[in-house]
Amino acid sequence: MEIHAHFSLKNHNTFGIEAKAKKFVAVHSITELKTVLQQNPTEKKFILGGGSNMLLTQDIEALVIHVDLKGKRIVKKEEDFVWVESQAGENWHEFVLWTIDQNFGGLENMSLIPGNVGTTPIQNIGAYGTEIKDTFISCEALSIDKQENKTFFKGDCHFGYRESIFKNEAKDQYIITSVVFKLTKKNHAINISYGDITTELAKNNVTNPTLKEVSNAVIAIRQSKLPDPKELGNSGSFFKNPILLKSDFKKIQQQFPEMKYYDISETEVKVPAGWLIEQAGFKGKRFGDAGIHKNQALVLVNYGGATGQEILNVSKNIQETIFKTFGIHIEAEVNVI
Numbered sequence: 001m002e003i004h005a006h007f008s009l010k011n012h013n014t015f016g017i018e019a020k021a022k023k024f025v026a027v028h029s030i031t032e033l034k035t036v037l038q039q040n041p042t043e044k045k046f047i048l049g050g051g052s053n054m055l056l057t058q059d060i061e062a063l064v065i066h067v068d069l070k071g072k073r074i075v076k077k078e079e080d081f082v083w084v085e086s087q088a089g090e091n092w093h094e095f096v097l098w099t100i101d102q103n104f105g106g107l108e109n110m111s112l113i114p115g116n117v118g119t120t121p122i123q124n125i126g127a128y129g130t131e132i133k134d135t136f137i138s139c140e141a142l143s144i145d146k147q148e149n150k151t152f153f154k155g156d157c158h159f160g161y162r163e164s165i166f167k168n169e170a171k172d173q174y175i176i177t178s179v180v181f182k183l184t185k186k187n188h189a190i191n192i193s194y195g196d197i198t199t200e201l202a203k204n205n206v207t208n209p210t211l212k213e214v215s216n217a218v219i220a221i222r223q224s225k226l227p228d229p230k231e232l233g234n235s236g237s238f239f240k241n242p243i244l245l246k247s248d249f250k251k252i253q254q255q256f257p258e259m260k261y262y263d264i265s266e267t268e269v270k271v272p273a274g275w276l277i278e279q280a281g282f283k284g285k286r287f288g289d290a291g292i293h294k295n296q297a298l299v300l301v302n303y304g305g306a307t308g309q310e311i312l313n314v315s316k317n318i319q320e321t322i323f324k325t326f327g328i329h330i331e332a333e334v335n336v337i
């Protein structure tokens with residue numbers, strides 16, 4: 001385990017931004033992780049997974065700890081369910097594919113989301129009608145200051161839309177080291193009602209899909225819609241879809257009757273941020289090497305040489321324009337560092 005000084009993070013963030021870590025270390029075991037924390041008690045710490053949900057706007061004046069803990073195992077078998085544990089540093093998509101290969105159901109709609117397993121509870125990742133909270137049992141986390149282990153059960157995590165305790169009360173206090181999911185062994189709850197999954201399956205004449213077929217459909221849709229960070233730097237959806245009280249939304253709707261929305265509760269609606277950004281004329285726009293993707297208005301991109309600050313400026317421009325135009329505040333989903 002080597003600590004590197006002035007380490008470039010360009011290959012450790014999917015935006016492909018050049019920024020340096022004051023110090024950088026990759027840890028491959030809990031023992032290594034505890035040692036690093038114990039040996040550097042006063043150093044500021046920054047935890048790094050796959051770097052797919054962050055915009056680096058400056059160098060990181062901290063010890064960057066890249067959590068690279070590997071391994072997965074079945075921890076419990078029940079008649080209909082199986083409990084699977086993955087270490088935090090496993091790649092999420094590879095883990096999903098592994099569960100599908102075992103015929104374990106529950107994660108297939110979240111195929112091809114970048115990043116690591118240990119990060120999934122932080123923003124309660126989700127796609128195509130499924131969120132991590134639907135299968136999450138617990139995660140193990142190490143406190144940064146005392147190196148004490150704590151188990152966070154689902155009820156402790158305060159999961160919400162791209163939210164959890166780890167983005168709020170427990171922010172920057174814990175390092176998640178492993179996660180346990182409860183998956184189906186049979187009678188899989190196949191969910192193809194969301195987005196274009198049914199259309200994609202119909203192309204292949206599939207009417208009663210297996211887990212693998214759902215996963216393949218999700219992969220095909222995502223590949224057709226989202227830019228691959230290896231080819232065009234990005235961090236997925238840059239903004240969250242704003243949630244509004246129905247009473248507030250009705251007033252806005254009087255002025256913009258064509259505004260898209262989804263009912264999410266008796267009192268709230270969700271407005272697609274991508275639609276707002278597109279209506280405000282940003283889709284496909286480019287400002288130097290920073291821009292808005294031509295097919296996905298919610299995705300900000302780095303055409304190569306953009307700095308984090310340039311991408312942040314574009315995001316602020318979008319936020320201000322949306323607020324001026326519609327009176328709606330859109331919040332970043334990506335962690336701005």
Ligand SMILES: Cc1cc2nc3c(=O)[nH]c(=O)nc-3n(C[C@H](O)[C@H](O)[C@H](O)COP(=O)(O)OP(=O)(O)OC[C@H]3O[C@@H](n4cnc5c(N)ncnc54)[C@H](O)[C@@H]3O)c2cc1C
Binds near residue numbers: 053
């Ligand atoms: C092309 C693309 C598509 C995407 N699609 C989706 C999608 O459909 N749905 C979705 O929800 N997200 C999506 N994302 C966002 C991203 O993939 C997820 O948020 C993912 O969970 C981030 O994981 P990561 O390991 O890369 O996190 P990182 O970017 O490394 O870290 C994110 C935050 O978590 C902290 N952190 C990292 N690891 C740990 C740990 N072990 N313990 C404590 N804190 C930690 C970091 O300090 C940082 O604040 C997409 C991203 C891209 C690039």
